[in-house]
Amino acid sequence: MTKILIIDDDVELAGLFKEYLEQDGFAVEVSHQGESGLRLALSGDYQLVILDIMLPDIKGTEVLNRIRMESRIPVLMFTAKGDDVDRIIGLESGADDYVPKPCTPRELAARIRAILRRTQPAKGGDNGPIIAGALKVWSEKRKASWFDHDLELTSTEFNLLETLALHFGRIVSKNELSEKALGRPLARFDRSIDVHMSSIRQKLGCQSDGRSYIQTVRGQGYQLIKE
Incomplete structure (x- = not known):
């Protein structure tokens, strides 16, 4: 089962996404703090991180920068709807994609599956570069x-x-x-x-x-x- 980590201080929204994604076949854990979320993201236990750009203790972009220093785990960022600056900063910091808030759980699940499909190594033998x-x-x-x-x-x-x-x-x-x-x-x-x-x-x-x-x-x- 694919394990997803959500780092978001919005307890209600994160809980809604967790419930939906679990019903959709994912295993989901939530962290509401940047520092604790960072430790979990670097644990090697997850296949994808959903990261809010606004966190109470540390900026989401800082969390992302520190993840990228040690890991290439796919990261999907929550950004403010219509805020191009947030999107660009997130992508420049190494996010794989973004989804603006508010978004529907269905849209979030679709973005997750799209990233995962393209991050899994191809099956079969190595045919050379x-x-x-x-x-x-x-x-x-x-x-x-x-x-x-x-x-x-x-x-x-x-x-x-x-x-x-x-x-x-x-x-x-x-x-x-x-x-x-x-x-x-x-x-x-x-x-x-x-x-x-x-x-x-x-x-x-x-x-x-x-x-x-x-x-x-x-x-x-x-x-x-x-x-």
Whole structure:
């Protein structure tokens, strides 16, 4: 049974989500404090963390930063409805996706399943890496290397880079990237893909002429370019 950790100080709402998710087949534990939630998140006992950006003792983004120092566990963040700043800060801190509050338990469960589907290693034997220039991606192991150095990627970053590698040298639309990496169509004004791509670019560095290895093609999408 998949174990989910909810870190949220809203006792009533967290209890509602816990009840619904348990009925949907998940095992759920709730922490109402950032520090105690952080310890649980790093225990290795959970497959996904749902983290509120506003907590009473420590900011949710700080909890996320500290999780990312030690773990790549998928993190779904609660953000304030309509607050783009919260969303961007959460994604830049390493969240895999966000869901605005208030949301329905059904929507939350759908987001969880979409993330989990894309974070589970593929079954079967290792067929070797996808090679796209200096990038190597092992889909089964969910591992990637860049110029033979391992990349530390969140689950969403891995999915995005894998998709670009599969289309090496070709443009991939933002909607296709959203479907592959987030498991949902790209919503209007949603900047999630842009923020994740910015993080990936920082991890890949620049070419000798200062250009990024991942190019933005305005109005079309992104492209992992061939040198």
